[in-house]
Amino acid sequence: xxxxxxxxxxxxxxxxxxxxxxxxxxxxxxxxxxxxxxxxxxxxxxxxxxxxxxxxxxxxxxxxxxxxxxxxxxxxxxxxxxxxxxxxxxxxxxxxxxxxxxxxxxxxxxxxxxxxxxxxxxxxxxxxxxxxxxxxxxxxxxxxxxxxxxxxxxxxxxxxxxxxxxxxxxxxxxxxxxxxxxxxxxxxxxxxxxxxxxxxxxxxxxxxxx
Numbered sequence: 001x002x003x004x005x006x007x008x009x010x011x012x013x014x015x016x017x018x019x020x021x022x023x024x025x026x027x028x029x030x031x032x033x034x035x036x037x038x039x040x041x042x043x044x045x046x047x048x049x050x051x052x053x054x055x056x057x058x059x060x061x062x063x064x065x066x067x068x069x070x071x072x073x074x075x076x077x078x079x080x081x082x083x084x085x086x087x088x089x090x091x092x093x094x095x096x097x098x099x100x101x102x103x104x105x106x107x108x109x110x111x112x113x114x115x116x117x118x119x120x121x122x123x124x125x126x127x128x129x130x131x132x133x134x135x136x137x138x139x140x141x142x143x144x145x146x147x148x149x150x151x152x153x154x155x156x157x158x159x160x161x162x163x164x165x166x167x168x169x170x171x172x173x174x175x176x177x178x179x180x181x182x183x184x185x186x187x188x189x190x191x192x193x194x195x196x197x198x199x200x201x202x203x204x205x206x207x208x209x210x
Contacts, residue, residue, distance in 0.1 A: 015177035021047030030192040034199025040068040049082045056083025073099035092120045132156030137169035144170035
């Protein structure tokens with residue numbers, strides 16, 4: 001299964017933001033134990049490129065790793081060189097989309113308005129990160145009316161209380177950050193077990209709606 005198909009099939013991307021690079025491997029394993037095998041390491045995290053490279057090299061057969069908060073093509077190229085298989089951005093940067101697709105990597109720019117969403121998709125994006133998803137499930141449903149052919153990845157404000165509503169509204173996938181991995185919490189055996197349990201809860205929430 002190719003990267004785009006895998007993301008659309010599994011639907012859940014765990015966002016690791018400000019997570020110490022030395023803990024990314026154990027957190028990735030904890031997420032996988034709970035059923036989430038796709039992670040995004042944001043480039044504004046300490047040691048992000050090193051973390052991406054470690055996951056790609058050590059867990060590449062089990063974990064799909066991508067880069068998030070990619071603001072320009074230069075950063076995208078560095079992330080791809082480190083092993084990122086998909087590139088996520090909070091905004092629409094056409095040069096970043098172009099560079100990402102040039103290297104055969106999945107492009108997921110962030111957009112909110114119908115114009116931004118369609119423009120990014122027409123320029124080669126594989127799917128669109130609807131950001132911030134705090135606008136609510138009804139907004140996704142409204143966007144899906146005229147643009148049903150564009151897969152939307154809801155990110156920013158998605159949690160266990162609202163994820164089912166987003167799925168029912170037509171979201172094709174989800175980026176889950178702080179409600180799954182809390183970077184401010186010390187990473188211990190107990191906290192890693194909690195991450196695994198939260199991952200199981202997110203997976204279960206989606207399975208109950210499919």
